[in-house]
Amino acid sequence: MSDKEIPGDLKFQKTHEWVRVEDDGTVTVGISDHAQGALGDLVYVELPEIGASVQVGSGVAIVESVKAASDIYAPVSGEVIAVNVVLSDKPETINEDAFGDGWIFKLKLSDRSELDNLLTADEYAEVAENDDH
């Protein structure tokens, strides 16, 4: 299975979450197309509460596929300001469009410098490739 092109404006965590910095300075978080492929058909997404404060590296959401349940870790610290409620009824949206409509939650950053610790799209592509072997 060939992975979709990874959008160059995204940053990544090794655990396969992506981060997009929006124009208003908030960030949107999802999982990579590579990750959704590895998980298989998603059947349930447990979303965080709006207003919850999260620490970088802590579990924020859970995605469950036909195979297993997986934690989604916060790539940066901040406050949850939106969740993708579409996923409650259509978790397969992540399988269909992991980098777009399948976003999971949005955060208001508490420390912008944490963005510097994330991987570039090219660096992540290498992580994903090694993951296949």
Place this chain on the structure above:
Amino acid sequence: MTDKTELNASHRELGARMVDFGGWDMPIAYGSQIEEHHSVRKDAGMFDVSHMTVVDLTGERTREFLRRLVANNVDKLTKSGKALYTCMLDETGGVIDDLIVYFLREDFFRLVVNAATRAKDLAWIEKQGAAFGITVRERPEFGMVAVQGPNAREKLIGLLPEDVRVKATKLGKFAAIECEGPNGMPLFLARTGYTGEDGFEVVVPNTRVVELWNLLRDAGVAPAGLGARDTLRLEAGMNLYGQDMDETVTPWEASLAWTISLDEGRDFIGRDALEKQKADGVPRVMVGLVMDEKGVLRHGQKVLAANGEGEILSGGFSPTLGKSVAFARLPAGEHGEVRVDIRGREVPVRVVKFPFVRDGQPMPGIVDG
């Protein structure tokens, strides 16, 4: 060292996601596992099950030996080709494995046992068979393809030589024939399966299994992975060895009472223990669970009932029902309101009879309590 079936390269060419399954490198899914599941429920799908172990037993006393070896009674098998599902027990009544026994001739029976239990099964059968002068022969030169679904038989029969088709069409459920397949390949064709759908399990020499697979693909049979096989058999209420039962569990406690034959005077291994447990009262039962809330029941989750705790055995998402179902083992008695601990949250579930799905349709009372 991971074992590979003859179809390994075929799976990889189809883009399958491969996993280790009981020491075998097997496809979990080729694309969407849910679509593969629906293909089998609605049309026809096929599984590479070449990892399963074919064991041939020969010797004059083979039937007598099987009367002793397994908990179901092989005397139910009177016509050549007939098959029997049974458990093989140890002296404590624990399940060593579940298997299918095919009666071919009085001095020749064929067993199909699980892949993950291969070594211990062979050792046990050889040990028990010695006193009966039984020759135990594993048949690694065979591959196996399960072709399953409402249109599976028709699609496979269409590939057979014309003079074989009538015989294959007439083959009854839980029976097998040896026949000529496409392009002269020899087949052992059994009307059995592990999906709750009609179909065949086909034993074929390794040298011809890729050819058969490709012909089936051309006939419109969809490759399906072990992931779909698992959700199909769970919906169909079929046990998985290692998850739903093992040596620490008797068939009484694994909803397999229907496979125990306590016929007069037959001294099968484990019988004394089973009779004692029945007389004393079977302490645990296996039940079906349906969860109406969102989420997925998984193996190992704690189950809370009015009369004590248990755990989820096989559990997962049912594509046919659109919700999660599971088997659980609970203390015998009144269960009252039952909940499952999912990451610290106690989620209510309904105790139901299984199978959950039969002939492609949810059973009454499964979707809405």
